[in-house]
Amino acid sequence: AKSFKIAVLPGDGIGPEVTDEALKVLQIVASKSADVELKIQSYDFGGCAIDATGEALPAATLQACREADAILMGAIGGPKWGVNSKVRPEQGLLALRKALGLYANIRPASFASDSLLDNSPLKPSIAQGVDIIVVRELIGGAYFGQRKEHSIAPDEDTAWDTMIYSVHEIQRITRVAAQIALSANPPLPIHSIDKANVLASSRLWRKVVTETLQAEYSQLQLDHQLVDSAAMIIVASPKKLNGIVLTENLFGDILSDESSVIPGSLGLLPSASLAGAPALPSSPSFKPTPGLYEPIHGSAPDIAGQGIANPVGTILSAAMLLRYSLGLEKEAKAIEDAVRKVLDNESAGGLGLRTKDLGGDVGTTQMGDKIVEVL
Amino acid sequence: AKSFKIAVLPGDGIGPEVTDEALKVLQIVASKSADVELKIQSYDFGGCAIDATGEALPAATLQACREADAILMGAIGGPKWGVNSKVRPEQGLLALRKALGLYANIRPASFASDSLLDNSPLKPSIAQGVDIIVVRELIGGAYFGQRKEHSIAPDEDTAWDTMIYSVHEIQRITRVAAQIALSANPPLPIHSIDKANVLASSRLWRKVVTETLQAEYSQLQLDHQLVDSAAMIIVASPKKLNGIVLTENLFGDILSDESSVIPGSLGLLPSASLAGAPALPSSPSFKPTPGLYEPIHGSAPDIAGQGIANPVGTILSAAMLLRYSLGLEKEAKAIEDAVRKVLDNESAGGLGLRTKDLGGDVGTTQMGDKIVEVL
Ligand SMILES: CC(C)[C@H](C(=O)O)[C@@H](O)C(=O)O
Numbered sequence A, B: 001a002k003s004f005k006i007a008v009l010p011g012d013g014i015g016p017e018v019t020d021e022a023l024k025v026l027q028i029v030a031s032k033s034a035d036v037e038l039k040i041q042s043y044d045f046g047g048c049a050i051d052a053t054g055e056a057l058p059a060a061t062l063q064a065c066r067e068a069d070a071i072l073m074g075a076i077g078g079p080k081w082g083v084n085s086k087v088r089p090e091q092g093l094l095a096l097r098k099a100l101g102l103y104a105n106i107r108p109a110s111f112a113s114d115s116l117l118d119n120s121p122l123k124p125s126i127a128q129g130v131d132i133i134v135v136r137e138l139i140g141g142a143y144f145g146q147r148k149e150h151s152i153a154p155d156e157d158t159a160w161d162t163m164i165y166s167v168h169e170i171q172r173i174t175r176v177a178a179q180i181a182l183s184a185n186p187p188l189p190i191h192s193i194d195k196a197n198v199l200a201s202s203r204l205w206r207k208v209v210t211e212t213l214q215a216e217y218s219q220l221q222l223d224h225q226l227v228d229s230a231a232m233i234i235v236a237s238p239k240k241l242n243g244i245v246l247t248e249n250l251f252g253d254i255l256s257d258e259s260s261v262i263p264g265s266l267g268l269l270p271s272a273s274l275a276g277a278p279a280l281p282s283s284p285s286f287k288p289t290p291g292l293y294e295p296i297h298g299s300a301p302d303i304a305g306q307g308i309a310n311p312v313g314t315i316l317s318a319a320m321l322l323r324y325s326l327g328l329e330k331e332a333k334a335i336e337d338a339v340r341k342v343l344d345n346e347s348a349g350g351l352g353l354r355t356k357d358l359g360g361d362v363g364t365t366q367m368g369d370k371i372v373e374v375l
């Protein structure tokens, strides 16, 4: 039997509630497969870790994450540890990404079920069929470049950050994008985003993305969009960016969040942050890759403890975990199918369940239970 | 009579076509006012200037712009002067902004007429009533910070840009935002955008915006949004950002373009770039301010010369020119009212005219003529 270690970081607010449901789903998947064993253990991370240890990312948590085959996270943060606090939950997340080398952030924005179309802020004709996968570089650029705070010499009067990229950093994220593009049939087009008409780092980005794909994946379609133009297209005609949206850290932060509101609720969407190429059956180097998986929503302190959070984003993150880190494509697909079934309208053969964020009154555990039941 | 010099930069593609219509409108406004005289002259700028002189911003054009009370621009650029050309039209625009100290970019996103609601990619319930004015810092940040290209020593392998802000740069743009906020009754709320949970320049931004408003405009409402969150709100519930969206150069580039697709056609929207506080009747220092006015759309080479471009964005830019640079509020308002009348449906007492971008077949000059007629 293949045995995998999963480190769970439930975090703050609704984090523990939604991870509980995803764990139920992972456990049922493992129990149904004779040759997969999951060893699951939880660790403090984020605000709760600050309260318990004074640190957002305690050494024991980091160690467990290093040893795990994959990490499942809930959500972190809350008003208790706001912008003016000395130690903040996000610092733990940035430190964890950097420590584990999680350079590839993967954020799909698509409809888990067509029945959700009405929840989109976009007109149905514009939203229907949107299927964007943002591949964001996660440990470079302005997030990790040198910076200087105000009041520090020289030039006490200014503050600055450096948007910096090396050839190597751009190559490796381009390869991840290419392998995800190739895992679809037909392969997905790649839309690379930059601000090459102004920024030097963007000119390097465009050059390296172009050369890497030409040299190693010449079968893939590539186009380039300026980030301001991409921000317009995502609202006005998002299907033009169907496929892979490949971009650097800061632009990826903005564009992945922008596209994530198209499917109608942040509660629905998963994400993966990988330290290497995903373990895809179609990829040449098909082997497990460490990764951190989390829903894209926050800790929602206002609804924490009420049992009304949507667990679907975390459950779909667990599916990505199985696919990208453990190479269990079949099991990942089964979860995604079960989620679709539970969300689909009755007319489409589904159960039509809706949590509060989608205008319904199904609770967190009830949603998780139904997905387990369908599985 | 007050006499004003207006430098016109028609530019490339549809630029000359749309500026022609705006000039007709300015001329009729001037001819109707006994004490306003406009001296209008055109200069080469952008791609056509590159062809004529080798430079995007010829010295004679820059000189004329310096001497003018205000500048009206069409649009620049085209495939002939693409990313790989040595001299590019955008460089001229960036150089002109810097040379004239045009640090305050003002970009309203609202419906010129409610009859245009159906053209929005957003559902009518979400789009109706959107009224956002983006105030973007235009000559600081990553656009003008120190940068290093790839292949240049040291670290040939990397390229970088610097996002840098000084206290002074943030103070002056905050004051422009405040004065525009105060010109409305009741005053508009200010939503300041940054990425203060990651970037040092954003932490300074947040601090200076907060302190400047507290010290000088404590009557104004202020809140802070992270740029990723703002990018979501603009799609999901844009009315939450009604009022002023105040932000730095790069974030402003992205967010102003993102919000500009809400009103349904880029052809409708104007912009102003100012070298000081606008000349508003409500502002304490009510005096003419130099400024550059342009529609937000590009040069659209694919439809150039066909007489089908929408001149409304340029005509509304001319209205902003009268208001912000010349202090002619009444005349500005008259143009805006005329535009609304021409766009409004017949049921609302308007003419219901639609150019091609809005699904109609009214031509560029016909649209301009009708607006002149109504005036
Ligand atoms: C919490 C914050 C630092 C983080 C980021 O900007 O990367 C978040 O917005 C995200 O996208 O995961």
Ligand SMILES: CC(C)[C@H](C(=O)O)[C@@H](O)C(=O)O
Pocket (backbone or CB within 6 Å): A197, A198, A228, B090, B093, B094, B253
């Ligand atoms: C042409 C380009 C340099 C410019 C910018 O990014 O500022 C444009 O996108 C704009 O917003 O006016």
